[in-house]
Amino acid sequence: MIRNLKRKITLRNLVSICLFIAQSSSINGQAFRNANVDYYSTEMKRLLALETGYYINGATQGQVDVDSAMIMACEMYSLSRLLPYNEGYANVGDSQGERLISAGKIHQAKKLLKSETGPDKVRLLFDLANYYLFRPGSSSGDLDSTRVYMDQVDKITSENKYKNWYNEVLKLKGKFYYQSGNISESQKYFEEIVKSCKNSNDVPGLANALMNQGVFLPFNAPGKLALFQQSLALCQKHKLKTLELQVIARIATIHFVTDLAASEQDLLAFLKLGQQVGFRHLQYTHNVLAYLYIQTTDYVKAMDHAQQSIKYMRQTGDWVLQSFYYMRIGDVLVRLNRTKEAMAWFEKSLEGPLTRQTQVFWYKSFLSKSRLFLYENRPAEAAAFVNKITASFPPASIFDHMQLAFVKAEFNASLNRIPEAEQEYKRFLAVADKFPAEHIHNEFPNVFIHLSRFYFNQKNYGQSRLFAQKCFDLSTRQQSVGNLSLSHLMFFRLDSAAGNYVSAIRNYEKYKMLADSTSNIRQREKYDELLVKYETVKKDQNIESLQQSGVVREARLRQSDFEKKLTLGGISILLIFSGLLFRQFRAKQKSNVRLERQQTEISQKNDALHQLVEEKEWLLKEVHHRVKNNLHTIVSLLEHQSDFLTSDALAAIRDSQHRVFCMSLIHQKLYLSENVTTIRFPEYVGEMVAYLAESFKTQHQIIFDVKVDSIDLEVGIAIPLGLILNEAVTNSIKYAFPSRSGKIEIIGTSMADFYQLIISDNGNGLPDGFDETKSNSLGFRLMRGLSKEIDAAFEVCSGFGTKIMITLSPETIDSRVLTPKL
Template sequence: MKSKVLLIIIFAISLNVFAQSPGNTRFNEISNKLLKEKDETKKAGLYYQAARFYFEKEGNIKTDLDSASLFNKRSIRLSSKLGMKKELAQNMLLEGEIAAENGDSAYSSKLKYKALQYALSNGLKTEAAAVYMSIAYEVPENDLLKKEQYFLKAADLYRQAGAFLKEAETRTELSVLYNGLDEIDTSIKFALDAVKIKKKIKEPALYKEYTMLAMDYRTQGKYENALAYALAADKVTETTPEADALWRSIIKNLIGTIYSELKFYDKSVEYYKKAIAISKENNDTEGVTSITINTARGLLGRGKVAEALEVLNNGYKYYHKENCDIEYASLYILLYCELKKHEKAKPYYDQLVTCASGQVKNPMEQEKMYYAMIHYLLKTGQAAKTYGYIEKLKQLSRKNNDIYNLTQLEKTHFEVDSATGNYLGAIQHLKNYKQLNDSVFNINNTKQFADLQLKYDTEKKDRNIKLLTNKSQLQQARIENELVIRYIFIGSVVVLCIIIGLLYSRYCMKRKTNAILEAKQDEINRKNNKLERLVAEKEWLLKEIHHRVKNNLQIVISLLNTQSAYLDNEEALEAIQNSQHRMHAMSLIHQKLYQTENLSSINMPWYIKELADYLKDSFDHEGKIKFKLSLAAIDLDVAQAVPLGLILNEAITNAIKYAFPERKGIINILLEDSDNNYLLRISDNGIGLPEHFESAETDSLGMNLMIGLAEQLDGTFTIQSGNGVIITINFIKRQAAV
């Protein structure tokens, strides 16, 4: 019996498009580059990298997707401005992928098709192919023909663009797809196309293509080709470091299955056990289950029923389905019938009868289920009930052109006719079995398969001999070096004995002193180790505190955002929005602290730039406001950075909202340092303050907040109006608390 569990696993691999998050180190590198980079072209690329970082972070957190969207929009803005078409196509695709992760599939589809049209209209074939692949991966599994069309278009575009490795990988995906559609000849064609392309570009990693060819030829009953390609795939994985454990397990499982169907049960079990070991090392639960069942079948074929039952019981404890567990139930029936324990097989037979009423749709599971039921009925003297199941199995085998199963069914039909007394029918089915069996396993097959394994083992031994030869040469060189070292050692020992004699007297004198010093040093080392642990724990706790503060602020921002959806009062909405911006200003500080190694201070140029960009993105949707920044390299502790950030938030927000009605404008931010006497100035070229404005008499929350925060800084606050508004803060840097 054949199973396509391998194909299901391979198809799952092909859908795993994105990698896991590489960690904060990568974002810190991007952040530092963004801070220093002046070239807008490179900056657009860095924004895209930052967007990708947040999009690919593990966990699919809403705030991460929001950050990905924010950075991607900045990249889009620069790419559009600079006419970077290729980068803009990538941005548009990422925008669609972000929408899909947010659960808006309709908007995602719209954005992806927009990205596709843009890429095609600008001749960006590689980028258009990437969009087709992304769309294909999201097509439901019940619409494989539509998925096929997108893969074909992607492969053609990759070929036109000269991206031959991508074309080969896409054709491998098509091979997997057609195998799933049971169009085996077409699957073979695409796998061979992929092999041809990879060989042409001298790409050695052919194990996926060889695996597909082995699976296809096995389905057709061409076991010589199937085994040759399976062994070749196994050989390639041994010389391909990037071949992951899942593929190595799949290939060894496939070789074990082929050997099992060829009745080379010793070889079959050998490879199954290797596959189980690899799967267990990588916590592949379903892989362990699948291979365990195959191993038990191999042991059953060798007549080792008790050992097969033990293997199956261990696998059942590891993992199994609650309802309609066809694999386990079918195999338990076969094993208990072989042990003549029909009463133990009956509950599993009853379970399969229930499942056969319509719960099992998978053809491979149907095959195993019907075979087990037929076997049970034969062994319990109920052969007449098997004819319906035999006919269903023949229909499945004819549909898939499965010669192996058709052969086994003729043998089963012979046994059933013999048991029911239909001897003429039994003779005819026995003849059919002999003819089919001879077509699959002719006289030369055993020798051919043995030759294949011998060739594979010989190549493996040749590699081992070469490796041993190299080791032998290294060993000889090592022996020669050891002889030289030995003579040097003898001479050194003589000299050393003389020196030891001279030093021994001094050693005795210093022994007592050294013992005292060593004891003191040990005490110092213990204290140092304890202090280092305390410092490390303190730093970790500080980072955790900042992280949690930042997360709590983000939660409050989200709650305020949710609350605003239920308000109609514009003043209330504006108050909530202002509160959100103030919290974001504080959140940026705590975010920077837990993302960097420096837990005591904030880099103010980075912070001011990030805050300005955030407020511009929040309010200035028409791009009418520009920022001019002149920022000295100043670091402040949290106690001063937070009030300064809130002052900046209030000043910039007021300038954006009120300084430039119906006009463009510039906001200048100056931060200077003169011997730890700091000056912060925020100015604009807007309409200025109303006449007779007095900051001390105003009842504005923002103005009172800035005045109060300036006092918290132990600084002075002044506001002037002329050609715009100028806000000045003078304060002195405090020494950080220890």
């Protein structure tokens, strides 16, 4: 906000609020410092500080100015108060000077400036300039101090070695002249930054410069929205997502006043992008969307987003502003005519300590509860509640003064204190015309329509029409369908009173069209209520007519006789019903005893079956253990026998030894595993390859590369695959690398409908013309046979080395328990 127009909250009050937040962790369950956000980067923390500050400014309808709101936001999350303003020169944590300024130790920061040199001095000059420039209040001394530090940093950065600070100095000057009220001079500096970024092809800098140029324009300035849209286009094209969130939020703020449908799309886009980039503090956006849907009378969506705001509040620990979120639920429930529940939510929003320091957070909830008393036609209670609160807490802002005057006017009018009511309405109007346009929302047309009703009831039709027209004009501009329909209803009543029936009918049709289109269910409910009232009145009239004609006595006699018979009949039915209930109770008792007995028998049988299963599993593990031991005995015998053999016989014994070990290892895995029917294949392959490498003493001449997907294989598949793996790896070790080093690669791939095992090497390959289908090699015959046994496709390729592929069919996978491990 411009410096000389922005003092909505006094510096003393702001300091009091911030000290209260800083010193209070919780009072009566109400937290006054939010959960820390150390999980965010500096860039995301800055986004959080900015969006929280703008939310506080909007939620208080400008009565906490932007600069004050930013300081409050930073205090809430224990962030540096300079974070919203130092995006161009401080993205790697805070400095000593920044910490001193955030702690309010300005004198020490100035003292530090005298000893600082180089970039540290430049940064501290920027920090001090920003501190005074965005300090709340309207003291001319703050601008004078800003100029002192701004001139110093301008002088230092004009040297060649600080040319990279050039745009930051321009930005500081642009902000300075904006705060001074010289908009045209401010824009010159921002335009110069834009030009500089274009010349240097600095896309992120250009997007940021265009956004800042728009931010530092008055709300209704021509071209403000266009600048944001240009910045948004660059962000989306170059994926500058965090900056894109800031720009979307600024566009949504403009559309919120000018185009609610566009604002809705902006806010929904912010939610989607925020979730994508990991921005968790989405309660502010949901809360604003709830308010928007209240204005458009889409109360289902309003309730959904109000509840979402509370959900995100709890997830992120945003307790300081909880009054706003609870109040929004109450606002929606009022529109749904759920007044009892609405009152409970308003009271919940007032559960925190009601103090002057926290008044900025809870005063709207107090006013909402007061209006609900009036909505429920309880004006005396509203008056008592208002007088009780305002005795200790008079309104602290212009907005609160206006809304309190409206509430007082309403309960005075309801209590037939017409002069007092009119005086309070005039208090409201005295400041309404001066209220900033960007913060005029649904409350204003609502007051105007009440003023129109007030003057209509006093038969002052001229004033009534004036305020009905004001409500119509503002509701049309804001696209507030609910208030627009009420405007037409007042026009209908005024035209009827004036005898202008053609116009009255036309306005009533418009009222019905708008009312039915926005709240059809509610209209039906009201119609049902009116119908019940009509039938009740009609019945009362009939009774009165009977009494007057003398027939009522006979009717009473008949009614008495009927009531006696009805009573006797009712007693008889009650006795019969009681007997049936008792019989059913006894039958249920017997059934329960029978069920308990059956349950006991089932439990005993289940225990017995469970014991049998455990015994069978133990026996199966014991079988696998003994099979493993027997196979190891065979391996030992073969090892012993090989000591007495040479050449081909020895090689045959060695091959048999490896094959037996291959099966032995599977049985070892089975008895060591919790599952006695499947093994973890990747672990098995790793141990098998390690065994073969050690057996053939490769001494690191051969590199093994094992990449096997994590699966469990049933033993009937694991053993053949293990034997095939043994044969393939053994052949590669023995024949692929006769006089050089090499590499053997084992890949196991598990897909939805097949499993493939590939063993390949980069050795000499197979001889030219080799046909594995006609080969008499025991190894190849064994691999083909084993593949056929498990219905797997067996392929051999030779080129730069040898590749063997075994592919299990879908039928094998379905029938033989091939289970991927997650």
